[in-house]
Amino acid sequence: MIKRIEADVVVVGGGPAGVNAAIAAGRSGAQTVLIEKYGFIGGMSTAALVYPWMTFHTTDGKQVIAGLAQEIIDRLMAMNASPGHLRDTVGFVNTITPYHPEIYKVLAVDMLKEAGVKLLFHSFVDHVETVDNRIQSVQLTSKSGRIDVSGKVFIDTTGDADLAYLSGAPCLKGRDGDKATQPMTMKFRMRGVNLPAVKQYMIDHPDEFYKKTPFSELADLPLSGVLGYFKHWKEANLPINRDQVLFFTGPEDDEVLVNTTRVQGLDGTNVEDLTEAEELGRKQVLMVAEFMRNNLPGFEKASISNVGAQIGIRETRRIDGQYALQVDDVVQGRHFHDVIARSGYPIDIHDPSGKGVTAAWVKGDGAYDIPYRCLLPQKIENLLTAGRCISTTHEALATTRLTPSCMATGQAAGSAAGLAVKHGVLPAEIDVAELQAVLEKDGALLK
Numbered sequence: 419m420i421k422r423i424e425a426d427v428v429v430v431g432g433g434p435a436g437v438n439a440a441i442a443a444g445r446s447g448a449q450t451v452l453i454e455k456y457g458f459i460g461g462m463s464t465a466a467l468v469y470p471w472m473t474f475h476t477t478d479g480k481q482v483i484a485g486l487a488q489e490i491i492d493r494l495m496a497m498n499a500s501p502g503h504l505r506d507t508v509g510f511v512n513t514i515t516p517y518h519p520e521i522y523k524v525l526a527v528d529m530l531k532e533a534g535v536k537l538l539f540h541s542f543v544d545h546v547e548t549v550d551n552r553i554q555s556v557q558l559t560s561k562s563g564r565i566d567v568s569g570k571v572f573i574d575t576t577g578d579a580d581l582a583y584l585s586g587a588p589c590l591k592g593r594d595g596d597k598a599t600q601p602m603t604m605k606f607r608m609r610g611v612n613l614p615a616v617k618q619y620m621i622d623h624p625d626e627f628y629k630k631t632p633f634s635e636l637a638d639l640p641l642s643g644v645l646g647y648f649k650h651w652k653e654a655n656l657p658i659n660r661d662q663v664l665f666f667t668g669p670e671d672d673e674v675l676v677n678t679t680r681v682q683g684l685d686g687t688n689v690e691d692l693t694e695a696e697e698l699g700r701k702q703v704l705m706v707a708e709f710m711r712n713n714l715p716g717f718e719k720a721s722i723s724n725v726g727a728q729i730g731i732r733e734t735r736r737i738d739g740q741y742a743l744q745v746d747d748v749v750q751g752r753h754f755h756d757v758i759a760r761s762g763y764p765i766d767i768h769d770p771s772g773k774g775v776t777a778a779w780v781k782g783d784g785a786y787d788i789p790y791r792c793l794l795p796q797k798i799e800n801l802l803t804a805g806r807c808i809s810t811t812h813e814a815l816a817t818t819r820l821t822p823s824c825m826a827t828g829q830a831a832g833s834a835a836g837l838a839v840k841h842g843v844l845p846a847e848i849d850v851a852e853l854q855a856v857l858e859k860d861g862a863l864l865k
Contacts, residue, residue, distance in 0.1 A: 420557075420564045425451040425536070426839045428556060428569035429832070430543050433461020434821050435805025436575030437526045438486045438828030439835070442860070443573070444533030446836025451536045451567055453543060453558060456727070459526040461577060463821060464519045466730035467605040469675045470642075470666055471821045473511040474503060476762030476784030483761065485862035487825035490525065497521055499669075507636060508628070508643040508666075510777075511763065515822075516642075516668045541565065543576075546584040552800045553585050571835040571845060572801050575828060578687055579735035579807035587795035588738040591687070593812035598770035600732035600816070601659075601682040604699025607724040608665075608707060608717070609673050615716035617641045626650070628662065641667055643674075650713045656705055659772065663710070673723070678706050682771055686734040699729045732768060732819060739809025740846070741791035748814050751782025754789035756850045757864050758834075758857060759826035761786060767816040776816075787864075788818065790850050793831050799844050804831035826862065833857055 427443040429436050432454030440452040462468040474483040474491075481488075481503075494500035499521035503513040530537060538558065545557040547566075555568035574581035583589050592599040620627055621636055627646030643666035651663055658680055665674040679702035684691035703725055710717045746752070748765055762785040765778035780786055792809045793802050805824040806815070817823065833856050837848045854864055 420566050421562070423451060423565060423567045425449045425567065425569045427451070427571050427573065427832070427835045428567055429453065429573045429575055430556060430581045431461065431575035431577060431805070432456070432459045433575060433577060433805060433824065434463055435824040435828035436461070436573070437530065438825045439573045439575055439804050439832035440535045441486060441529055441533045442829045442832025443835045444530070444535040446833065446840065448836045448839045450534070451538060451569070452530060453538045453541050453556070453567065455540070455542045457539050458523045460519060460523055462730055464523055465727045467519070467607065467675060467724065467726040468730055468821060469516070469519065470668070471515040471517060472506070473513050473763055473820070474515060474822045475513045477512050477764070477779065478784050479512045480762070480784060482785040482863050483759070483822045483826045485826065485857065485860055486829045487822055488861060490529070491515060491517070493525055494518070494522060497525065499525070504642055505639060506642055507639050508645045510645065514642055514666070518669045538565070543581060543584070546581060548585050548798065551797055553798060556581065570800065571838050573831050573835055574801060574803045574807060575805045577731065577734070577806040579737055579803065582737050582795050582798065582801060582803060582807065583735055585798045585801060587798040587801060589735045590738050591735050592733065593770065599686065599734060600768045600770055601680045602684065602686060602695050602699065602732065603677055603681070603730045604679045604703050605675060605677055605726050605730055606703045606707065606722055607673055607675050608710070608720040609670065609723040610720045611672050611674050612716040612719070613641060613667055613672065616644065619715040620644065643667055647714060654709050654713060656709060658702055658705065676706060676710070679703060680768070681729065686731040695729050700725065733812070733815055736807045736815060737795040737803050737809045739792055739796060739803070740794045741789055741809060743788060743792050743810040743814040743818065745778070745811055745813035748786045748817055749778050749781060751780050751784065751786045754787040756790040757787035758790045758793070758830035758853065759788040759823065760863060761788065761817060761820070761823040761826070763817045763820045763823065765813060765816050767813065788823070788827060790830070790834070790853065793827060793834070794846055799846065802831040802835055802845050804828040829860070829862060830857060833860070
């Protein structure tokens with residue numbers, strides 16, 4: 419027997435985009451359901467240990483993402499679970515935002531419930547019922563059997579465009595030509611790190627690190643992370659196709675989050691590839707941790723304290739939407755009449771097959787617009803997307819995939835869904851100026 423649930427707005431995927439989408443929709447007054455496959459909230463931010471959040475600012479330090487995302491940070495700060503926005507001493511972006519993932523899990527649920535959102539955890543969408551290019555319902559597999567959730571507007575925040583794909587909306591994957599995607603990374607934490615010793619080694623050996631911040635300033639700044647150890651990494655010659663070590667400090671004062679493993683050539687939407695990626699990623703974790711303990715000053719007594727519940731995925735499917743954000747839109751800092759979010763994060767492509775990372779910086783005022791049309795798929799009329807699976811090129815995805823951007827597009831999608839329900843129209847038919855006014859009223863930065 420199938421259990422049936424009815425709602426106005428159905429959000430599939432409980433990562434940062436889905437959390438913000440569901441909160442925004444719930445606060446609009448729409449009856450909202452959020453469906454999540456895990457037993458906790460946070461998506462890549464918690465399941466895959468993506469940390470810290472970067473960035474809410476341009477490289478010049480102007481904040482361009484706020485709204486619900488900033489409210490979450492403010493509430494985390496009040497719980498002593500985030501120091502707020504800090505200067506990035508790695509030097510890749512202007513600011514980073516550390517946070518405590520376990521407290522974020524609890525806070526997000528509190529905020530969802532405050533907004534009246536119904537939560538369905540441990541639930542996996544495996545079928546979509548579509549009639550005349552509109553989704554009627556999604557069907558879930560769960561511990562308590564099959565569940566059918568019907569709605570007026572649906573939001574895909576799965577990261578992998580699962581809902582869009584199952585509904586028949588056109589989707590793309592990877593770069594043009596070979597469809598190769600950015601590599602996956604199994605992230606892990608280490609405790610027992612002597613961070614003052616790490617910092618002193620950086621000051622004494624500046625040529626071994628990537629850094630924009632002058633090393634003369636480093637002694638007076640809290641260390642947020644490290645990118646480099648080029649000599650140590652090269653000499654180790656580990657079978658990992660990466661050219662340097664990257665880790666971020668915190669949340670504890672003897673703790674780091676390591677972002678150095680790299681699994682390439684596998685498809686994050688193929689279950690057999692994902693199985694292999696999990697195996698390879700965890701083996702790489704052990705290799706990298708041993709290398710760091712044996713070779714890096716300050717890590718002599720460090721040990722693995724946590725490994726991601728799943729491998730981190732940068733890129734899989736995305737919708738082929740009503741407009742695809744282009745790399746030139748990002749680099750030129752282009753403005754759009756239907757802007758619903760902005761971002762100052764640069765193009766950051768982890769090579770699908772090589773060792774390095776390709777970066778391109780945003781010109782103009784340091785930020786670019788994300789238009790509402792990027793959230794709208796072709797063909798399926800009552801579907802919105804947010805987060806990693808919005809409509810972009812492979813290159814532009816390398817910036818929109820970052821968590822603050824996902825939070826911002828999530829808030830926009832949830833607010834748009836609320837307006838569509840309120841006015842009894844399709845998402846493509848809402849007044850974008852009204853949506854922009856709602857977003858700005860709720861703290862979003864669109865100019």
